[in-house]
Amino acid sequence: MLAWLGACLVAAGALALYLAAPHQVLVAPGGPRRSFGWAGVALLVLGLVALLNWAGPATAVFIAFTFASLVWTLVPLLAAWLRHRGATDQ
Template identity: 60%
Template sequence: MLLAWTGVLMTAAGALAVYLATPHQQITAEPRAPQVWGWAGAGGLVIGLVLLLNWAGPATAVFIVLTVAILVWSTVPLVAAWIRYRGEKN
């Protein structure tokens, strides 16, 4: 079970790093080095997939990786925009 949680956390970290590589990310004020964050994120997604492949079957592992990535890519921009909006409002 530890292998599954490690794979999920690595996938989430990789998806967050890929988000930080985009030019319109809202977490930091200035864009970071997109190539470094992009490659780190791709590596995190691949490592997460490999860890999940060792725990579950191929279809399940790919489904988990895609679901976690979509969850991160859907919630992180909304939370970042909401926090930034609250800070500007005060």
């Protein structure tokens, strides 16, 4: 249970950090990016703490980096696909 909680917190933190990036394509530009950034950092730290309580330090850091990389890889691709799909439907 603690592993899934940590993984979900890390994924949510990575998504929040993606939304804080200036070149993200999910939400309209000019939003509250600074708060997304701080929330993302906080969620990543909380997720890492949960993973550290479940596994050893090397394993927890590896899992956190893996889930963050997974989010930062799939979310832009999904956003581009949805954007392209919406453009061809019109």
